[in-house]
Each structure stands twice: as C-alpha cells, then as structure tokens.
Amino acid sequence: MLSTVPISSNKNHVIPRVLRLELPSQNAIPLLLDSPHSGTYYPEDFGYSLELAKLQQNEDNHVNELYGLAPQYGAALLEALFSRNYIDLNRAADDVDPEVVDAPYPGARPSPNSKLGRGLLWRLMSNGDAVYNRRLSVAEVKARIESYHRPYHQLLAQQLRRLHREFGQVWHINCHSMSSVSGAQSPDGKVGVERPDFVLGDHFGTSCEPAMTQFVHETLEKMGYTVDDNVPYKGAELTLAYSKPALGFHSLQIEINSKLYMNEETREKNAGFDKLRGNLTSLVTQLSRFVTSRVVKDVHAV
Ligand SMILES: [Zn+2]
Numbered sequence: 468m469l470s471t472v473p474i475s476s477n478k479n480h481v482i483p484r485v486l487r488l489e490l491p492s493q494n495a496i497p498l499l500l501d502s503p504h505s506g507t508y509y510p511e512d513f514g515y516s517l518e519l520a521k522l523q524q525n526e527d528n529h530v531n532e533l534y535g536l537a538p539q540y541g542a543a544l545l546e547a548l549f550s551r552n553y554i555d556l557n558r559a560a561d562d563v564d565p566e567v568v569d570a571p572y573p574g575a576r577p578s579p580n581s582k583l584g585r586g587l588l589w590r591l592m593s594n595g596d597a598v599y600n601r602r603l604s605v606a607e608v609k610a611r612i613e614s615y616h617r618p619y620h621q622l623l624a625q626q627l628r629r630l631h632r633e634f635g636q637v638w639h640i641n642c643h644s645m646s647s648v649s650g651a652q653s654p655d656g657k658v659g660v661e662r663p664d665f666v667l668g669d670h671f672g673t674s675c676e677p678a679m680t681q682f683v684h685e686t687l688e689k690m691g692y693t694v695d696d697n698v699p700y701k702g703a704e705l706t707l708a709y710s711k712p713a714l715g716f717h718s719l720q721i722e723i724n725s726k727l728y729m730n731e732e733t734r735e736k737n738a739g740f741d742k743l744r745g746n747l748t749s750l751v752t753q754l755s756r757f758v759t760s761r762v763v764k765d766v767h768a769v
Pocket residue numbers: 504527642643644
C-alpha cells in the first residue's frame with residue numbers, strides 16, 4: 468500500500484476506498500483542506516457488532532462536499548473515503564486502547580481519547596454503545612494502519628511539505644462536523660450540552676498563528692454564526708502532527724454543528740445545506756486572500 472502513494476505528488480490522486488486528493492487546476496495557493504471523517508466505506512473485515520445506522524451517527528457526513536468547491540479557489544482538498552469507525556485518522560498510530568486488542572500492542576501509547584473508548588480504534592460510540600463484541604488482533608490493527616491510516620498521513624504530510632517548499636508557509640484546515648448536543652463519551656464533561664455553530668481548535672494557540680484562528684472566527688461571526696475556540700474540541704492528531712507555526716506550518720481544526728446542514732438521525736442533508744456550503748465557499752475565498760496577503764507580505768519582508 469505504501470508504494471501507491473507518490474513520493475512527491477503535484478497531481479490529483481485517488482486510492483480507491485481509502486483517499487482522494489484534488490488539487491486546484493490553476494492559481495494554487497498554500498492552503499490545504501482535509502476531511503478525515505466524511506468517508507462512508509466500511510471494509511469487509513471490519514467485524515463490528517453494533518447496528519450500522521448507529522455507527523453511521525459517528526461520521527462527519529457531507530463535510531467533503533461542503534468544502535467541495537475549494538479547489539476552484541486555489542486550495543487542495545484531501546478526503547478519506549472510509550468510515551472513521553474502522554480506523555480514526557485523527558489519532559496517532561500508537562493511540563491503541565488496551566481494551567480493544569486481544570494481546571498487548573507493541574509500542575501502544577493510549578491517549579485520554581483511548582480512555583474514553585475513542586482512540587485509534589473506537590470501542591465506544593458517543594452514547595456509550597459498544598462497537599465490537601470481540602477484540603481485534605494485533606495483526607488486524609497493524610493492517611488497518613498500513614492500508615488506511617499511513618497512506619493518508621503520508622500524503623497529507625507530503626502535500627503540506629510541497630506547498631511549504633513552494634511558498635515558504637502553508638495553512639491547513641482540518642474539517643469536521645460535531646453533534647449538536649454532547650453525549651456520554653463526549654469531551655464536554657457532561658451529557659446534553661448544546662454546541663455553538665462552530666468550534667475552532669488550535670490547541671489553545673499552538674497549532675497555528677493566532678491571526679489565522681482570529682480571522683476564521685471573525686469571518687464566521689460576520690456571517691451570523693456562533694463560534695467558540697478550543698472547547699470542547701481543541702484539535703487532535705491531524706492538527707498536531709504537522710503543525711509548527713514558528714516554521715510556517717499552520718493547522719486549524721473547524722468543527723461544524725451538524726444540525727446546520729443535516730438531519731442528525733437520518734444523516735441526510737437538510738434545507739440548510741446549500742446556504743452553509745455557500746458560506747464555507749465564501750470562507751475559503753476569504754482565507755485565500757488572507758493566505759495570499761501573508762505570503763506576499765513575507766516575500767517583501769525578506
Ligand atoms: Zn470529525
């Protein structure tokens with residue numbers, strides 16, 4: 468599987484059932500969006516025991532489509548095609564919950580997410596439902612990492628490095644959606660907390676320059692949305708792994724309240740979808756101006 472990812476790609480790229488990368492056909496800017504949780508493919512060897520419809524409640528459905536016009540405005544768009552329930556791209560490869568495997572996992576470093584049953588391999592849904600009635604073998608976990616987790620991370624890292632090489636800095640938006648209300652296993656601390664329209668996560672000011680978070684925050688507020696920063700979602704592995712603001716690698720997570728664009732039960736788009744998509748396209752065009760102005764300013768400053 469590793470060999471299917473090009474060493475340095477500047478072309479659109481698809482690994483069937485794993486990922487899809489769309490690059491702008493012209494006027495590229497150093498802005499990359501990634502949607503790790505909107506995939507809906509369930510690999511045959513998943514072996515879950517929960518009802519499929521309940522597992523699907525955990526997907527960030529349609530987020531790829533909400534940002535789907537981004538490449539027309541110069542940004543690259545990477546999306547996962549498989550369900551995050553199979554393996555979660557927004558976790559480190561060693562974030563293995565000891566209770567999900569049938570033997571000690573070599574080099575496991577379970578994070579607090581694993582302790583909530585939502586590590587690299589989710590064991591519990593947000594409402595506490597169990598995903599499996601079995602434990603996974605170490606070989607199974609390693610195969611999921613090699614075939615799904617590693618190619619995505621490798622391609623994301625390559626693209627960020629490529630844009631950084633070309634422009635001197637790169638801005639990365641990690642795109643998600645969240646339930647409108649917290650569940651038992653959510654990080655909110657209690658059940659039933661109503662979420663704002665958007666939550667921006669920059670790991671409390673450490674994964675991107677503060678100006679980026681502020682720009683996105685203000686742009687969304689001007690559109691009439693309620694926006695919080697870092698609570699309850701401060702960002703996770705994808706905004707942590709490749710960010711280094713001091714060296715010009717900026718990553719920001721955006722969580723959208725699902726009820727703005729879909730029926731949270733059926734996961735079907737609702738009447739709000741088109742308006743939200745228009746506003747997110749506008750956010751991308753405004754970000755494109757933000758990014759361009761900073762690249763130009765930095766070139767002049769040298
Ligand atoms: Zn997500």
